[in-house]
Amino acid sequence: MFDAAVFEGEEQLVTGERRSAAWFGATGRAGMIYRSWMRNQGFGSEVFDGRPVIGVAVSVSELAPCNAHLDRVAEAVRRGVWQAGGFPLVFPTMATGETLMRPTAMLYRNLMAMEVEELVRANPLDGVVMLSGCDKTTPAMVMAAASVDVPAVLVTGGPMLTGKYRGQDVGSGTHVWKFEEELKAGRMSQEECFFAEGCMARSNGHCMTMGTASTMACVTEALGMQLPGSASWPAVDARRFETAQAAGQRIVAMVEEGLRPSQVLTREAFENAIRVNAAIGGSTNAIIHLLAIAGRVGVELSLDDFDVLARAVPTLVNVMPSGRFLMEDFCYAGGVPVVMRDLVEHDLLHGSALTVTGKSVADNVAGAENWNPEVITPLGAPFQPAGSGTAVLRGNLAPGGAVLKQSAATPALLTHTGPALVFDTVEDYHAVADDPGLEVTADTVLVIRGAGPKGYPGMPEVANVALPAKLLKAGVRDMVRICDGRMSGTGYGTVVLHVTPESALGGPLALVHTGDRITLDVPHRSLTLHVDDAELDQRRQHWQPPENPYTSGYTWLYTQHVQQADTGADFDFLHGTRGHTIPRDSH
Numbered sequence: 401m402f403d404a405a406v407f408e409g410e411e412q413l414v415t416g417e418r419r420s421a422a423w424f425g426a427t428g429r430a431g432m433i434y435r436s437w438m439r440n441q442g443f444g445s446e447v448f449d450g451r452p453v454i455g456v457a458v459s460v461s462e463l464a465p466c467n468a469h470l471d472r473v474a475e476a477v478r479r480g481v482w483q484a485g486g487f488p489l490v491f492p493t494m495a496t497g498e499t500l501m502r503p504t505a506m507l508y509r510n511l512m513a514m515e516v517e518e519l520v521r522a523n524p525l526d527g528v529v530m531l532s533g534c535d536k537t538t539p540a541m542v543m544a545a546a547s548v549d550v551p552a553v554l555v556t557g558g559p560m561l562t563g564k565y566r567g568q569d570v571g572s573g574t575h576v577w578k579f580e581e582e583l584k585a586g587r588m589s590q591e592e593c594f595f596a597e598g599c600m601a602r603s604n605g606h607c608m609t610m611g612t613a614s615t616m617a618c619v620t621e622a623l624g625m626q627l628p629g630s631a632s633w634p635a636v637d638a639r640r641f642e643t644a645q646a647a648g649q650r651i652v653a654m655v656e657e658g659l660r661p662s663q664v665l666t667r668e669a670f671e672n673a674i675r676v677n678a679a680i681g682g683s684t685n686a687i688i689h690l691l692a693i694a695g696r697v698g699v700e701l702s703l704d705d706f707d708v709l710a711r712a713v714p715t716l717v718n719v720m721p722s723g724r725f726l727m728e729d730f731c732y733a734g735g736v737p738v739v740m741r742d743l744v745e746h747d748l749l750h751g752s753a754l755t756v757t758g759k760s761v762a763d764n765v766a767g768a769e770n771w772n773p774e775v776i777t778p779l780g781a782p783f784q785p786a787g788s789g790t791a792v793l794r795g796n797l798a799p800g801g802a803v804l805k806q807s808a809a810t811p812a813l814l815t816h817t818g819p820a821l822v823f824d825t826v827e828d829y830h831a832v833a834d835d836p837g838l839e840v841t842a843d844t845v846l847v848i849r850g851a852g853p854k855g856y857p858g859m860p861e862v863a864n865v866a867l868p869a870k871l872l873k874a875g876v877r878d879m880v881r882i883c884d885g886r887m888s889g890t891g892y893g894t895v896v897l898h899v900t901p902e903s904a905l906g907g908p909l910a911l912v913h914t915g916d917r918i919t920l921d922v923p924h925r926s927l928t929l930h931v932d933d934a935e936l937d938q939r940r941q942h943w944q945p946p947e948n949p950y951t952s953g954y955t956w957l958y959t960q961h962v963q964q965a966d967t968g969a970d971f972d973f974l975h976g977t978r979g980h981t982i983p984r985d986s987h
């Protein structure tokens with residue numbers, strides 16, 4: 401049992417290092433309440449002997465298909481915690497699934513982060529293992545871990561097996577866009593699409609392209625918050641469960657060591673994550689999520705850091721949407737440790753950064769071997785040259801910045817001037833996209849606004865709209881699109897994203913008229929609207945902010961407090977670390 405001498409009365413808060421002692425070590429009425437109800441689950445009294453109590457936060461849900469198997473991953477974590485002498489307690493969290501949630505899972509990332517943070521703080525937990533999978537669930541967990549700052553390890557659920565359709569490998573997400581184009585161009589039937597759907601998703605797991613889920617899994621490994629190699633094991637691979645078990649063992653030791661997220665999530669760790677994101681050809685969404693996580697731990701990180709730090713890093717990983725392989729191939733080639741080892745050896749990472757293993761990045765990846773240099777190309781002969789990653793653009797159309805993923809764009813369009821065709825909402829565009837009479841050419845710059853954090857609300861992944869049917873039928877496969885929303889990490893095309901400030905706040909994007917000329921100049925990192933300041937001022941005076949239809953409920957709260965993309969689209973009141981002080985007694 402906990403040393404009863406520490407507890408002088410049932411009202412007293414315990415200030416010992418182990419949080420759980422304040423609950424399970426209490427004497428008198430309060431202690432009885434804390435322990436007795438736990439025993440209804442069949443736990444013997446020995447679990448209250450002062451061992452580390454480990455929460456296993458599980459974002460399992462059949463409504464978030466990428467996370468549907470996490471209960472089985474949790475079993476492996478639980479096993480590891482018991483093995484190491486801890487007391488595991490599994491609890492469910494919200495699960496924000498990309499595919500079903502409307503208007504967008506991103507609307508709920510901050511809510512999930514807030515929920516997990518509060519659950520950890522309110523309960524007798526000394527450490528936590530966080531299980532996530534689908535896009536937003538991983539950053540939400542890490543944001544929570546950062547704000548509550550108890551020892552924490554992340555275990556992602558792993559990607560699906562490679563999609564197989566009529567003899568070819570197909571990637572979730574990426575092939576949805578491709579099939580949509582084929583359907584619109586009349587080269588694929590709806591029946592064929594129904595068939596292809598099943599071929600694309602043939603096991604548990606998250607998207608097996610380098611979409612946002614795989615990216616965030618890799619990036620959190622790069623941050624040092626996941627065990628080495630943890631990001632890429634397929635969801636159904638036995639080693640996914642071995643890794644989860646190892647995380648359960650490791651968290652118990654981390655509690656003993658007092659190793660907390662604030663020691664791992666340093667400026668060096670974020671720089672490592674940004675460079676790994678560039679090397680894997682990662683999702684543009686990682687930018688927003690990393691900015692949000694940095695905001696939680698008070699690390700100074702700016703949008704421009706992503707451009708500056710990534711410029712020196714070639715794209716090494718040849719995985720869709722930038723390349724042709726899939727996460728299963730990446731895993732068998734050696735996964736993130738191979739990428740990190742190569743970057744460390746070329747002085748492109750902070751090898752000394754501390755990770756959840758208790759060791760440095762350099763130590764973690766020292767023995768990593770590359771089993772397939774076609775999938776993970778070596779730095780000396782990269783898949784795509786340095787500087788081909790995500791560019792941060794500025795100019796009079798995006799004074800707060802915008803981003804473009806070069807590796808997923810058409811090189812010839814990276815410098816382009818054309819007339820704008822403007823839509824206030826993505827629905828307005830879809831209503832006319834198939835109209836054969838639409839006045840659009842391959843040179844047109846499609847401007848889609850009203851998709852920012854506040855305006856949509858939630859900043860959905862709508863920016864990479866399919867091209868107008870007229871152009872697709874004529875064989876056009878890409879055109880410049882500009883939007884204040886996001887693009888799926890599985891998406892591709894010459895798409896300018898995250899334009900800040902967003903149109904709903906009266907950013908310059910709100911002032912563009914159809915026919916205005918716009919220049920995209922990625923080599924010079926600029927995005928220019930060729931309308932003079934006097935004319936823009938004139939337009940600004942006539943601009944009316946869109947009405948916010950939300951007057952109550954969570955969505956109202958969201959629109960009142962969400963920040964812009966250039967700082968991570970977190971809530972203003974969630975910035976920072978609030979720590980894990982033990983709350984007042986409940987009885």
Ligand code: FES
Pocket residue numbers: 466497498499533534535573606607611613614
């Ligand atoms: Fe969940 Fe792609 S939809 S990871």
Ligand code: MG
Pocket residue numbers: 498535611612861888889890
């Ligand atoms: Mg997505």
